[in-house]
Structure formats: structure tokens, C-alpha cells
């Protein structure tokens with residue numbers, strides 16, 4: 001369509017959150033990409049929220065151990081770590097009881113018992129390389145040391161969650177702006193442009209379909225458009 005580039009240019013001017021390409025088609029691609037990005041951040045935020053919660057629960061179990069409470073024996077089978085938190089907690093305390101084999105000592109250890117709380121795929125790769133807590137710190141560490149380590153892990157997770165929350169909000173904002181400008185033609189420049197077209201007696205529905213004639217090209221001289229968009 002003859003006016004596509006002009007619409008694209010209007011959208012370009014109306015979109016503040018990022019620099020858009022000149023082509024309408026490319027702009028739509030950016031919207032698609034931004035949507036995918038939003039989904040990815042949503043997943044990350046969700047995974048990190050879960051991880052923060054699991055870290056808190058691990059902390060509760062350590063607290064309980066510190067206060068010397070024996071508690072009832074758990075229905076969860078203990079792993080081979082020096083302190084199996086899952087085995088000391090109620091059955092549904094941890095949403096995931098994945099076990100990994102430590103590459104150093106070959107013991108089967110719950111991820112949560114080694115303070116590995118993220119199960120997100122791209123983080124899993126680095127987790128797979130990780131050795132267990134006993135191997136990295138020593139199996140004789142005190143409960144206080146465990147507690148301190150756990151708090152460090154937890155605050156790192158919270159920081160990541162915060163960062164990803166901000167990125168998600170930004171991505172959401174971008175998608176909303178692009179959708180408004182691309183699909184709902186709500187940007188001020190585009191509105192103005194469409195107003196002017198209407199003032200020439202051109203109906204919006206018509207110019208989307210039959211916008212080819214010489215008259216139209218006359219109406220849409222570049223200098224006119226430049227004046228409108230200025």
C-alpha cells in the first residue's frame with residue numbers, strides 16, 4: 001500500500017521506548033520479538049519467585065535444626081548430603097526434590113540440600129557443573145555457617161528476581177506501546193496523519209483498501225506529509 005511507509009513513519013515518531021525500523025513489516029517483527037521477550041522474563045520471574053520461596057523454607061528447616069527440635073521423622077527419603085533438609089521437613093515443603101549426582105564425590109544429593117534452588121533451563125546448565133555443598137564448603141560446617149551461606153544464596157536470588165522484575169516491566173511497557181501504536185493507531189502523530197487524510201475526504205477504511213489513484217498521490221505529496229509530521 002502506498003501509505004504504508006507514511007504510517008510506519010508515524011509509528012516511528014510515536015514510539016518513544018525504542019528506535020524502530022522504517023518498514024511497517026519490520027516494526028511488526030519487533031513487536032513479535034518483544035512479546036517473546038516478555039514471555040521469557042515472565043518465566044524467569046516465576047522461577048525465581050519459586051526459588052526464593054524454597055530458599056526461605058530451607059532456612060526454616062535450618063532454624064528448626066538449630067533450636068534442636070527433633071520433629072517427627074519425615075516421609076521424604078534423605079539424600080546423601082551431610083544434612084538432608086528435605087528429609088527433615090514435611091513432605092510438601094519443597095516443590096521440587098530433584099536429586100543430582102555430585103561430579104566430585106558421586107553422592108546423590110537433593111538440589112535443595114545443596115542450596116541449588118533454580119530449576120530454570122538456562123541456569124540448569126551451570127547447575128550441572130556444580131559440586132555439592134559438602135564438597136565446596138566441607139561436610140563438617142556448622143549450622144550457623146549453613147545459615148549464613150543460605151542467606152547469601154537467598155539474597156542473590158532476591159536480587160536477580162528484582163532485576164528480572166524490572167526487565168519484565170520494561171518489556172511489558174514496550175509491548176503495550178508498540179501494540180497501541182501499531183494495532184490501535186493511538187499515537188499522536190498517526191492520529192494527526194489520519195485526521196488530515198479524513199479532512200481530504202478520505203475515509204480510513206477506503207484508504208486501507210483502494211489507495212492507489214493519482215489524486216491520492218497528489219494529496220500525499222512529501223512536503224504535505226512533512227508539514228503534517230513536523
Ligand SMILES: [Zn+2]
Pocket residue numbers: 078079080081083084085086087109110113
Ligand atoms: Zn537431601
Ligand SMILES: [Zn+2]
Pocket residue numbers: 102103104105106107131132133134135
Ligand atoms: Zn560432593
